[in-house]
Amino acid sequence: MSWLPTLIKACYFLAALLFILGLKRMSSPRTARGGIVWAGYGMLLAVLATLFLPDMHNRGLIVAAVLVGVSAAWWSGKRVAMTAMPQMVALYNGMGGGAAAAIGAVELIGYARGLGLLHAVPDTSPLQPEAWAVNGLPPALSPTELALGVLGALIGAVSFSGSLVAFAKLQGWMDKRFVFPGQRAVNLLLLAAAVVAGVLLATSHASPALIAAFFALALLFGLMMTLPIGGADMPVVISLYNAFTGLAVSFEGFVLGNEAMIIAGMVVGAAGTLLTQLMAKAMNRSIGNVLFGGFGAAGGEAQAIEGAQKPVDASDAAVMMAYAERVVIVPGYGLAVAQAQHKVWEFAQLLIKRGVKVKFAIHPVAGRMPGHMNVLLAEAGVPYDLIADMDDINPEFPATDVALVIGANDVVNPLAKTDPASPIYGMPILDVSAAKHVIVIKRGRGTGFAGIENALFYADNTRMLYGDGQAAVGELVASLKDIDA
Amino acid sequence: MIDGFLALYIFMLAAFTGYEIIARVPVILHTPLMSGSNFVHGIVLVGAMIALGHAQTPFEIAIGFIGVLLGAGNAAGGYVVTERMLEMFKSSKPDAGKGAK
Numbered sequence: 001m002s003w004l005p006t007l008i009k010a011c012y013f014l015a016a017l018l019f020i021l022g023l024k025r026m027s028s029p030r031t032a033r034g035g036i037v038w039a040g041y042g043m044l045l046a047v048l049a050t051l052f053l054p055d056m057h058n059r060g061l062i063v064a065a066v067l068v069g070v071s072a073a074w075w076s077g078k079r080v081a082m083t084a085m086p087q088m089v090a091l092y093n094g095m096g097g098g099a100a101a102a103i104g105a106v107e108l109i110g111y112a113r114g115l116g117l118l119h120a121v122p123d124t125s126p127l128q129p130e131a132w133a134v135n136g137l138p139p140a141l142s143p144t145e146l147a148l149g150v151l152g153a154l155i156g157a158v159s160f161s162g163s164l165v166a167f168a169k170l171q172g173w174m175d176k177r178f179v180f181p182g183q184r185a186v187n188l189l190l191l192a193a194a195v196v197a198g199v200l201l202a203t204s205h206a207s208p209a210l211i212a213a214f215f216a217l218a219l220l221f222g223l224m225m226t227l228p229i230g231g232a233d234m235p236v237v238i239s240l241y242n243a244f245t246g247l248a249v250s251f252e253g254f255v256l257g258n259e260a261m262i263i264a265g266m267v268v269g270a271a272g273t274l275l276t277q278l279m280a281k282a283m284n285r286s287i288g289n290v291l292f293g294g295f296g297a298a299g300g301e302a303q304a305i306e307g308a309q310k311p312v313d314a315s316d317a318a319v320m321m322a323y324a325e326r327v328v329i330v331p332g333y334g335l336a337v338a339q340a341q342h343k344v345w346e347f348a349q350l351l352i353k354r355g356v357k358v359k360f361a362i363h364p365v366a367g368r369m370p371g372h373m374n375v376l377l378a379e380a381g382v383p384y385d386l387i388a389d390m391d392d393i394n395p396e397f398p399a400t401d402v403a404l405v406i407g408a409n410d411v412v413n414p415l416a417k418t419d420p421a422s423p424i425y426g427m428p429i430l431d432v433s434a435a436k437h438v439i440v441i442k443r444g445r446g447t448g449f450a451g452i453e454n455a456l457f458y459a460d461n462t463r464m465l466y467g468d469g470q471a472a473v474g475e476l477v478a479s480l481k482d483i484d485a
Numbered sequence: 486m487i488d489g490f491l492a493l494y495i496f497m498l499a500a501f502t503g504y505e506i507i508a509r510v511p512v513i514l515h516t517p518l519m520s521g522s523n524f525v526h527g528i529v530l531v532g533a534m535i536a537l538g539h540a541q542t543p544f545e546i547a548i549g550f551i552g553v554l555l556g557a558g559n560a561a562g563g564y565v566v567t568e569r570m571l572e573m574f575k576s577s578k579p580d581a582g583k584g585a586k
Contacts, residue, residue, distance in 0.1 A: 015528070032571045035521065043528065043564070055539075057541070061546065071561075085570065092523055093523045093559070095558040099529040099532070099555040102548050109544065113541075238519070245523075249528060262495055264528040265528065266503065272503075272519070274507045369519065374516075378573045
């Protein structure tokens with residue numbers, strides 16, 4: 001059976017190759033669909049090959065766990081709404097981090113047992129050196145392996161608990177930000193304690209109590225680090241944890257001597273780090289600022305906003321747009337929550353039929369992640385050539401008759417340009433207030449996702465159309481049809 | 486076993502590859518790509534299977550089992566979600582070809 005290990009190694013190699021090619025294809029809209037399929041085949045190959053590794057115990061349990069995990073995730077992934085995609089990514093990412101931490105835990109416990117610190121179980125299967133050579137797990141861990149194993153477990157555990165908090169926040173289970181004085185110091189202390197425990201573990205002081213303390217500290221740190229971060233910053237955090245999990249997988253792959261894990265994990269670690277930077281840049285925030293800045297804690301009193309919000313009813317709003325020359329629709333997450341994409345597209349088509357020039361303006365962080373809104377509009381069938389990026393559309397607002405803002409708030413808030421005390425000061429925004437008229441569809445008078453007042457709502461050229469996005473756009477469509485009739 | 490320096494080279498080259506792949510991606514693909522890379526690190530499932538395969542005490546087996554469950558969730562969930570997102574890009578492709586940079 002000497003060909004088997006070689007065959008399995010070849011499968012892992014092919015899997016790593018398919019992952020890289022798949023990711024490459026995913027980075028262009030034309031080939032993206034094929035990319036995920038390629039990567040999928042790579043995964044299937046790697047998992048099947050692993051089942052045939054020599055000297056594996058608990059094969060029944062392994063197959064059972066794989067089947068249960070796959071079917072649960074498959075089922076949940078198939079039925080989740082497109083709007084909830086970001087939190088699902090967070091959830092699945094957290095699972096990956098947890099799995100990496102679990103690998104580290106099994107390694108460490110086994111290692112400690114080898115030192116006679118845990119209840120030793122007589123090893124009934126004499127290990128074949130050739131077997132070890134293919135499936136990793138050397139009888140004893142080298143110092144490097146031990147160190148990387150501990151590091152991978154630390155990062156994986158932080159990614160696990162952190163991603164779960166991110167999931168809960170985006171899911172709306174945790175609305176309030178959790179802040180207390182001295183939080184940063186406490187978090188730093190927690191991190192330091194986890195690192196110290198890790199160093200002790202890596203330098204051969206492995207004891208069951210220390211292992212338990214290490215994981216408890218790492219999990220707690222991930223939790224505490226994510227709790228104070230506001231919902232608006234979550235995409236950056238999820239992307240960062242995605243990179244974390246990649247690193248953790250890579251390090252655990254080193255311990256197991258599994259090249260597919262090393263390469264796939266490291267590719268994701270690097271790609272995820274870059275993606276995180278791109279996202280943070282789009283929001284004009286540094287990663288450090290997101291993690292430790294304490295969003296909203298910026299000094300100084302925010303400017304008081306003068307004036308009142310001026311309401312408008314749907315029929316007047318419809319008339320304004322029906323006789324306009326240029327209309328720019330600015331969709332925000334509120335639109336997606338109300339499931340109003342299809343209705344908005346119907347409305348836009350009616351306007352286009354009347355000869356109105358309609359465009360959709362998308363802020364880089366509209367939705368919950370960069371590109372999320374594009375996905376949602378694509379779902380409704382809006383063609384790409386009607387969708388404009390922030391940089392392209394901003395110069396066009398002064399020549400725009402009506403800007404229709406639906407469920408967007410912070411990304412159109414002029415305070416980001418005018419009020420240095422505002423927490424979103426400096427964030428690039430869509431220059432909606434430069435349009436001749438602005439109509440804002442909004443559920444109520446409250447503040448946005450980030451909890452900041454919006455000066456746009458009080459501007460002289462702004463009219464507020466209160467109501468649920470779906471219903472309000474429905475009324476607009478009906479009014480427009482009345483005009484045409 | 487993988488020699489320390491050889492591993493360092495693999496780490497470096499893989500990191501560079503990941504960086505290059507993402508470097509020129511249009512914003513509209515950021516979400517699917519994050520999801521796609523989330524799927525790729527689902528390879529952790531393989532590691533969890535190996536760990537469970539070598540777990541011996543009931544406690545280790547329990548942790549290994551949870552690891553495989555989580556890893557399988559990562560891989561399967563990541564795939565389904567990414568595939569669903571990219572499916573939509575395909576459906577609007579006749580319009581999209583040029584419009585999507």
